[in-house]
Amino acid sequence: MSKNFKAPLRQAVVALAALGLASSAAVAAGGGHGETHHPERQNWSYGGIAGQYDKNQLRRGFQVFKEVCASCHGLKRVKFRNLVQPGGPEFDEEAVKALAADWPNQIVDGPNDEGEMFERPPLLPDPILGPFKNDKEARAAQNGALPPDLSLITRARGLHTDAPWYIHIPLMLSDVATGYSEGGSDYMYALMIGYTDPPEGFELSEGMNYNKYFAGNQIAMIQPIPEEGAVEYQENAGAKTSMKQNAADVTAFLAWAADPTLNERKQLGWTAMLYLLITTLLLWLAKKRIWARVKH
Amino acid sequence: MSNHESTFEAKSATAKWWDERLPLPRLMHDQFIDFPTPRNLNYWWTFGGILTFCLVAQIVTGIVLAMHYQPSAAEAFNSVDHIRRDVNYGWLIQSMHAVGASMFFIAVYIHIFRGLYYGSYRAPREILWILGVFIFLAMMATAFMGYALPWGQMSFWGVTVITNLFSSLDQVIPGLGTAIVEWLWGGYAVTGTTLNRFFSLHYLLPFVIFGLVILHIWALHVAGQNNPTGIEIKTKSDSVPMYPYAVAKDAVGMFAFLIIFVWFVLFLPDYLGHADNFIEADPLVTPPHIVPEWYFLPFYAILRAIPDKLGGVIAMFASIAILAFIPWLDRSPVRSTKYRPIYKWFFWLFVISCLALGYLGSKPAEGVYVFWARVFTLYYFAHFLIVMPVLSSIETPNKTPGSITEAVLGKDDASSGSGGTPAGAAAAPENR
Numbered sequence: 171m172s173k174n175f176k177a178p179l180r181q182a183v184v185a186l187a188a189l190g191l192a193s194s195a196a197v198a199a200g201g202g203h204g205e206t207h208h209p210e211r212q213n214w215s216y217g218g219i220a221g222q223y224d225k226n227q228l229r230r231g232f233q234v235f236k237e238v239c240a241s242c243h244g245l246k247r248v249k250f251r252n253l254v255q256p257g258g259p260e261f262d263e264e265a266v267k268a269l270a271a272d273w274p275n276q277i278v279d280g281p282n283d284e285g286e287m288f289e290r291p292p293l294l295p296d297p298i299l300g301p302f303k304n305d306k307e308a309r310a311a312q313n314g315a316l317p318p319d320l321s322l323i324t325r326a327r328g329l330h331t332d333a334p335w336y337i338h339i340p341l342m343l344s345d346v347a348t349g350y351s352e353g354g355s356d357y358m359y360a361l362m363i364g365y366t367d368p369p370e371g372f373e374l375s376e377g378m379n380y381n382k383y384f385a386g387n388q389i390a391m392i393q394p395i396p397e398e399g400a401v402e403y404q405e406n407a408g409a410k411t412s413m414k415q416n417a418a419d420v421t422a423f424l425a426w427a428a429d430p431t432l433n434e435r436k437q438l439g440w441t442a443m444l445y446l447l448i449t450t451l452l453l454w455l456a457k458k459r460i461w462a463r464v465k466h
Numbered sequence: 467m468s469n470h471e472s473t474f475e476a477k478s479a480t481a482k483w484w485d486e487r488l489p490l491p492r493l494m495h496d497q498f499i500d501f502p503t504p505r506n507l508n509y510w511w512t513f514g515g516i517l518t519f520c521l522v523a524q525i526v527t528g529i530v531l532a533m534h535y536q537p538s539a540a541e542a543f544n545s546v547d548h549i550r551r552d553v554n555y556g557w558l559i560q561s562m563h564a565v566g567a568s569m570f571f572i573a574v575y576i577h578i579f580r581g582l583y584y585g586s587y588r589a590p591r592e593i594l595w596i597l598g599v600f601i602f603l604a605m606m607a608t609a610f611m612g613y614a615l616p617w618g619q620m621s622f623w624g625v626t627v628i629t630n631l632f633s634s635l636d637q638v639i640p641g642l643g644t645a646i647v648e649w650l651w652g653g654y655a656v657t658g659t660t661l662n663r664f665f666s667l668h669y670l671l672p673f674v675i676f677g678l679v680i681l682h683i684w685a686l687h688v689a690g691q692n693n694p695t696g697i698e699i700k701t702k703s704d705s706v707p708m709y710p711y712a713v714a715k716d717a718v719g720m721f722a723f724l725i726i727f728v729w730f731v732l733f734l735p736d737y738l739g740h741a742d743n744f745i746e747a748d749p750l751v752t753p754p755h756i757v758p759e760w761y762f763l764p765f766y767a768i769l770r771a772i773p774d775k776l777g778g779v780i781a782m783f784a785s786i787a788i789l790a791f792i793p794w795l796d797r798s799p800v801r802s803t804k805y806r807p808i809y810k811w812f813f814w815l816f817v818i819s820c821l822a823l824g825y826l827g828s829k830p831a832e833g834v835y836v837f838w839a840r841v842f843t844l845y846y847f848a849h850f851l852i853v854m855p856v857l858s859s860i861e862t863p864n865k866t867p868g869s870i871t872e873a874v875l876g877k878d879d880a881s882s883g884s885g886g887t888p889a890g891a892a893a894a895p896e897n898r
Contacts, residue, residue: 219733247547322547325736326744335825349733354741385754428744431550431557438558439732446728450721457714464706465875466505 204372204380204387209329209360212352212418216425219349220440222433223426226408228259231423234416237401238394239320242312244275244300247321248427251294257433258426267294275299313377315390324354324421325428355425357383362417365393472496497687502705503712504693506874510580511691511712512719513573519720520570521679525672527563535615537665539658542617543746561735567609568738569727571761574602578789583813585801586692592793594685599790601678606762606786608671611664613759618743623756625664626656631769634776655749695873696801697866704870755830763827764820768846770831771839781843788850795850798858805864809857816849 215224232253235245250270254263261269270292277296280287292299300319302308309316331338344350360383368380368387378388394400399411409415426432474492476482485492534553536545549556578598581587587595610628614621629650635643652659690699699705706712730737738760742753758766765782772778798806803813819842826839867873 247551252551322744326741328741339825346729346734346737349729351734351736435557435561435732435735439728442728442732443725446721446725450718450725453714453718453721457718460710460714464505464711 204369205382206385206387207360207364207382208331209356209364209383211329211350211356212359214352214355214422214425216422216432217350217352217355219436222436223257223422225258225260227419227422228426229261230403230407230409230415231419231421231426232259232261233403233407234395234401234420235320235423238416239420240275240298240300242300242302242308242317242391244302244319245298245321245427246300246319248298248430249295250292250298252430254294255430258430259423263294270294270296273298275301278303313390317391320424320427322428324358324425326354327357328353329356352425354428355421358424359417359421361389362395362421363414470496470500470502473500499707499709501687501708502699502702503691503708504699504704504870505706505711506693506695506870507691507712507715508694509715509719510576511693512716512723513577513580514686515716516573516720516723517570517577518679520566520573521672521675524563524566524570525676527559527566528669528672530559531563532669535665537615537658537662539617539661539747542615542658542661546616557735558731561731565727565730565735565738567612568730568759568761569723570605571609573723574605575761578602579817581692582792582816583803584692584694585696585796585798585803587793588696588796588801589793591685591689591692594682594689595793596790597678597682597685599786601675601682602789603786604671604675604678608668608675609759609761611668611671614661614664615668616743617661617747618740619745619747619751619753620740620743620756622656622747622749623753624758625660627756628758629656629660631775631779631782634779637776692801693870694802694804695867695870696804697870697873700869701871757828760824760828763825764823765827767823767827767839768843770827771836771843781847785846788847792850792854795854796858797855798861798863800863800866802866805866806861807864808861809853812849812853812857815845819845819849 214221215227216222250266250273253259253261253266253269273292275292276289277292277299278287279290282288300308300317302311302317305316331341333341361381364381364383366380366382368374372380372387374380375388378390379392380387381389395413395416397413399413399416401411401416403409403411409419472492472495474485474489474495476485476491481491484490531549534545534549534556536542546560549560551557553559581595581598610624614625629647632646632650633643635646637643648654650660651657652663740757740759757763765785768785769778769782772781798809800806803810822842823839823846826835826842829835831839868877
C-alpha cells in the first residue's frame with residue numbers, strides 16, 4: 171500500500187506495539203464471546219514526521235468514497251473546492267465542477283423571490299453532503315443506526331493500548347520521537363477489513379454484522395468492500411483494486427479530509443526544526459563565550 | 467536584592483525627562499539588566515522565563531482564536547473546525563494554543579519541582595511561593611474552561627463530571643452542592659449557557675494570571691533568586707548581572723524548549739488530546755472513558771482514590787492547597803536538597819509518586835489501579851505532613867559551602883579572591 175521504506179526505528183516501534191497488544195490480547199476472554207482485536211499499525215505514506223499524502227492514493231480513495239461510502243455517509247465539513255486545493259487529491263477544477271453538478275445530494279438554498287426554499291446542485295464552495303437530510307431520516311432509513319459524517323472520522327478514532335506501564339511508557343516515547351499519529355487511520359483500515367463470521371456461539375443481534383475490531387464486535391454497517399474490491403480503478407490509477415487496496419485508499423482519503431493541511435504542516439515542521447536547532451546552537455555558543463568571562 | 471543600588475544613568479535629555487516623571491527605563495535597567503543573579507544557576511532556572519513566554523504565547527494565540535470562535539452550543543464545534551480548515555494558518559494557531567496549554571503545564575511542573583528540590587519556598591520567599599500556588603490554581607481553572615470550548619464529547623463530559631463534583635457538598639449542607647452546581651451551569655444541565663460563561667472566564671483568567679505573574683516577579687526581585695546551593699548572595703562575587711549572563715542562558719533554555727514545543731505543534735498536534743474531542747458534544751451519548759487532560763491526571767487519581775465522593779473532592783483540593791503551607795512544614799537548617807542526604811531519597815520518591823498518580827489517573831478506577839492510587843496518594847500527603855517536618859528535625863545535613871563563590875570556585879580560590887572573581891566582569895560586562 172505504501173512505497174515508503176521501513177526505517178529500522180519504525181520497525182522497532184511496530185514490534186514493541188505488537189508486544190504490548192499481544193500481552194493485552196492474551197487477557198481477553200475467549201469461547202462464545204466476541205473479542206475486540208487491536209488493529210495493527212500500517213505503513214501510511216503520510217505517517218510519521220516525514221510523511222506526505224500520495225496524491226494518486228487520495229484520488230483512488232475519493233473514488234471509493236464516492237462509489238461506496240457516500241451512499242450512506244456525508245462529508246459535510248469538506249467542500250468541493252477542497253478537492254482542487256494543493257495538498258489534497260488536486261483534481262482539475264473543471265472536473266470537480268462537473269462532479270459537483272452531478273452530485274446526487276442537493277443543497278437546500280433560498281428562500282427565493284417567492285419565499286420558497288429550493289434545492290439545487292452543489293457548486294465548488296458547497297459541502298459534500300450525504301444522502302440524508304438529518305440524523306432522524308438517516309436512522310429511519312438505516313434500521314435505527316446512524317451512519318456518522320466522515321469529515322473528521324480518522325481524528326475522532328484512535329488506538330489504545332492496555333499494555334502494562336513498562337511497555338506503555340517506552341511505546342509513548344517512541345511514538346513521540348517518530349511522530350506517530352495515524353492511530354485513527356489504522357483503526358479505520360482495520361474496521362473495513364475486519365468483517366468475519368462470528369465465532370461459534372456468538373449471538374449476533376438482528377441486522378448487525380460481526381467485526382473483530384469494532385468495540386463489542388456488533389456493527390450495524392454491512393461489510394462495505396467485498397473481498398475482490400468494490401470499485402474499478404482506472405489503468406493509470408497507480409494500483410489494482412482489491413479489498414485491502416480500496417480500504418487503504420479510502421482511509422488515506424478520509425485522513426486527508428480530516429487533516430487537509432498535513433503536507434504543509436509537516437513541511438513547515440522541518441523548516442522550523444532546522445531553524446530552531448541552528449538558533450539553539452548559536453545561542454549556546456554565544457552563552458559559552460559570555461560565560462567564559464567568569465568561572466562557573 | 468531589589469535594594470541593590472541603581473546603576474541607571476539617563477544618557478539623553480529625553481531619558482532624563484522620563485526618568486524624573488516615570489522611571490520605567492530605570493526600572494527595566496535595574497530589574498532586568500543589572501539585576502544580580504546568582505552565578506551558579508543551572509538550566510532548571512530557565513523555566514521561569516519559559517513560563518512567561520508560554521503565558522504570552524497563549525494570550526496572543528488565544529486572542530486570535532477568539533476572533534473566529536463562536537461560543538454557542540450550536541456553533542462552537544463548527545467554528546473550531548472552521549478555524550482549522552478555512553482561516554489562514556488557523557490550523558497552526560489552533561495547534562499552538564492547544565499544544566501550548568500542555569507545554570505550559572510541562573514547564574510549570576518542572577518549575578515547581580525545581581522549587582521543591584532547591585527549597586525555593588523557604589524564608590524569605592514564602593509569599594513568592596504562595597503566589598506561585600495561586601498562579602498554578604488559576605492556570606488549572608483556565609485550562610479546564612479552555613478545554614470546554616471546542617465542545618467535543620470530552621469537553622462536554624469533562625465539564626459535566628468536574629462541575630458535578632461540587633454536588634458532593636450536599637453531604638455537608640443538603641441542597642448546597644446542587645445549588646452551586648446549578649449556579650455554575652446556569653441551568654439544570656451543562657448547556658450552551660455554561661459554554662458561554664466558560665468562554666468569558668477563559669478570556670478573563672489569563673489576565674488575572676498575568677497580574678499574579680507580575681506580583682510573582684516582584685516578590686522574586688525583592689527576595690532575590692534562590693540557587694542550587696540554597697545560600698543567599700553575600701558578596702558581589704556571588705552574582706553576575708542578569709544581562710548578559712542569565713539572559714544568554716535563558717535564551718538557550720527557551721529555544722531548546724521551543725524545539726519540543728514545535729515538535730508537538732507541527733508533527734503531533736493531536737497527540738496530547740483525546741480523539742473523542744473530534745466528535746461533537748452529545749448530551750445523550752456518554753463516552754466509554756471520561757478522562758481529563760494529562761496535566762490533571764495526578765489530581766484525578768487522588769480524587770478517585772478516596773472511596774467517598776466528598777472526601778475525594780476534599781483530598782483533590784487539599785493536594786494543591788497543601789503546597790501553600792510547605793514553607794512552614796520544612797524546618798531543615800539548609801534549603802537545598804543537594805545537602806540533604808536522606809531527604810534526597812524522599813524527594814525522588816515524591817516525584818515518582820506524582821508520575822505514578824498521573825499514570826493511574828489515566829486508567830479505569832478498578833482493581834489494582836485503585837490500590838496503587840491509594841498508596842501513592844497516601845505518600846503524596848505523607849511527604850508534606852510527615853516526612854518534611856519530621857525529617858527536617860532529625861536529619862544532619864552535609865556541610866554547605868560558605869558562599870556561592872566558594873561553591874563554584876572551591877575554598878582556596880574563593881578566599882584568596884583570585885582567579886575568576888566575576889567582580890570585574892560584573893562591573894563592566896559589555897567592555898569585555
